[in-house]
Amino acid sequence: MNDKFYTLSEEKQLKIVNAAMEVFGKNEYKKASTDLIAxxxxxxKGLLFYYFHNKKELYLYVYNYLMEIMKEKVADTHFLEITDFFELLKYAGVGKVKMLEKNPYIMDFAMRAFYSEQEAVSDALKIxxxxxxxxxxxxxxxxINTDKFxxxxxxxxxxxxxxWMGDGYIHDIQMSGKTFNIDAMLEEFNSWMDMMRYLVYKKEYQVEQTEST
Structure with missing residues (x-):
C-alpha cells in the first residue's frame, strides 16, 4: 500500500474503506468491482490503485481495519477487568453484535471474510x-482466573x-440456505458456554456468577 493513503484526511480514508467494505460485502471477491468501489x-479508479496496488491489497487492508476496530470496540476498560473466562467471552460476544449491527456493510463483509472458502483471498485470511x-x-x-477450571x-x-462450534454453526446456516441471524447465534453460543461451564469448572464455580461492572 502507498503511504500516501495515510496523508488523506480521516474522512476520505473512511470513505474509501466503507465503499470497499460495502462492495466486497455484497459480492464474492471475484465479482466485486473496483470500478464501483472507486x-x-x-x-x-486510477487513484484507488495509486493508494492500493491491487484489489487483493485493498481487501486485506479493509480486513485488517475491521479486525482493529473490533479489538478496539470490544476490548474496553470493563473487558480488561473481567476475570471469569465465560463472562469474558459473553461480554465480547455482545460487544461484537452491537458493533456489527450498527453498520450492515460491516456485517456483510465480516461474514464473507471470516467464512469464505474458495475466494482468491481465503488462504491469505486463514494464515x-x-x-x-x-x-x-x-x-x-x-x-482470567484459571483456578476455577x-x-x-x-x-x-x-x-x-x-x-470451532461457532464456525460449524455458520457453516450449517450457509449450507441450509437459511438467513443468518447474529442474535440467534449469540443465544446459541451462550447456551454452549453454559453447558461447557459445567463440564470444565470446579463444582463451586459451575453456577454463573456475573461480575459487577
Missing part, C-alpha cells in the same frame, strides 16, 4: 487468522472448541 468512494489467534488469546485472556483443563483449548 465511484462510491468518490475517486477515480493471518491462525497467526493472530494465540497472540490475541494471550493478550485478552491473561487476567478443573485440574488438567486448558482454557485455550476450550476457547478453540467454542470457536
Amino acid at each position: 465511484v462510491k468512494a468518490g475517486i477515480s 493471518m487468522n491462525t497467526a493472530q489467534e494465540e497472540v490475541l488469546y494471550q493478550m485478552y485472556f491473561s487476567n 478443573q485440574s488438567g483443563i486448558e482454557p485455550f483449548k476450550i476457547y478453540k472448541m467454542l470457536r
Whole structure:
C-alpha cells in the first residue's frame, strides 16, 4: 500500500474503506468491482490503485481495519477487568453484535471474510487468522482466573472448541440456505458456554456468577 493513503484526511480514508467494505460485502471477491468501489468512494479508479496496488491489497487492508476496530470496540476498560473466562467471552460476544449491527456493510463483509472458502483471498485470511489467534488469546485472556477450571483443563483449548462450534454453526446456516441471524447465534453460543461451564469448572464455580461492572 502507498503511504500516501495515510496523508488523506480521516474522512476520505473512511470513505474509501466503507465503499470497499460495502462492495466486497455484497459480492464474492471475484465479482466485486473496483470500478464501483472507486465511484462510491468518490475517486477515480486510477487513484484507488495509486493508494492500493491491487484489489487483493485493498481487501486485506479493509480486513485488517475491521479486525482493529473490533479489538478496539470490544476490548474496553470493563473487558480488561473481567476475570471469569465465560463472562469474558459473553461480554465480547455482545460487544461484537452491537458493533456489527450498527453498520450492515460491516456485517456483510465480516461474514464473507471470516467464512469464505474458495475466494482468491481465503488462504491469505486463514494464515493471518491462525497467526493472530494465540497472540490475541494471550493478550485478552491473561487476567482470567484459571483456578476455577478443573485440574488438567486448558482454557485455550476450550476457547478453540467454542470457536470451532461457532464456525460449524455458520457453516450449517450457509449450507441450509437459511438467513443468518447474529442474535440467534449469540443465544446459541451462550447456551454452549453454559453447558461447557459445567463440564470444565470446579463444582463451586459451575453456577454463573456475573461480575459487577
